[in-house]
Amino acid sequence: TAKDADPPYADPFDALAAQVQEDLAVVRRVGDKDWACAIHLCFPYRWTAEEKIGLDFVTMHLAVPGMETFRKPGMVTNMIKFGPFTRFVWELCTDDRLNHHKEPPPGIDPEAWRERPFDPQQPRLFLRVEREVLHGFPEQEAALLAVRVSFRDGEEIRKDATLREPLCKTIESMSPEALQYKGLAEHRDAVLAWLRDAGRPPW
Secondary structure (H helix, E strand, O other), X not given: OHHHOOOOOOOHHHHHHOOOOOEEEEEEEEOOEEEEEEEEOOOOEOOOHHHHOOOOHHHHOOOOOOOOOOOOOOHHHHHHHOOOEEEEXXXXXXXXXXXEOOXXXXXXXXXXXXXXXXXXXXXXXXXXXXXXXXXXXXXXXXXXXXXXXXXXXXXXXXXXXXXXXXHHHHXXXXXHHHHHHHOOOOOXXXXXXXXXXXXXXXX
């Protein structure tokens, strides 16, 4: 029950969001102004609710390469009036920890908290996938974004050509800006070599 929650729910939105697996964000629009009016975030990756709350939808995505479609002014109208829409976002991580907030929880060493770069001598990678579903609420002039996170072990991917090659080809096609954003700029070639090594014959 709400009174038994530990920690106690902060408000009704917190209580509702705590019942589902997804992280939630609400975009509200009044006239020609839109903004992120509510965010319930448990599993962030390289961004924080603090830096996004209150921003308009276009500004929220300025740093993301290849997001020109999402940055168009009509995107918010599409989100509110139509849908639902589903898209998938991926990252390559060196661990399968769900929470990658920039700041470690109280009592956790910042050095131990930060994500490790890819190490070719001790390679370990996970494909982090975010399933993002946008639900529109036209009568409220609002949209709800629900994000569910899952992982796939890199060892499984590198041994299966149907998984490995689409990922490798995507990495090879990425612009320098996209590689930098994904954290792959410095280790692109090493990651590709590791992924494809398991698919080579032993002779």
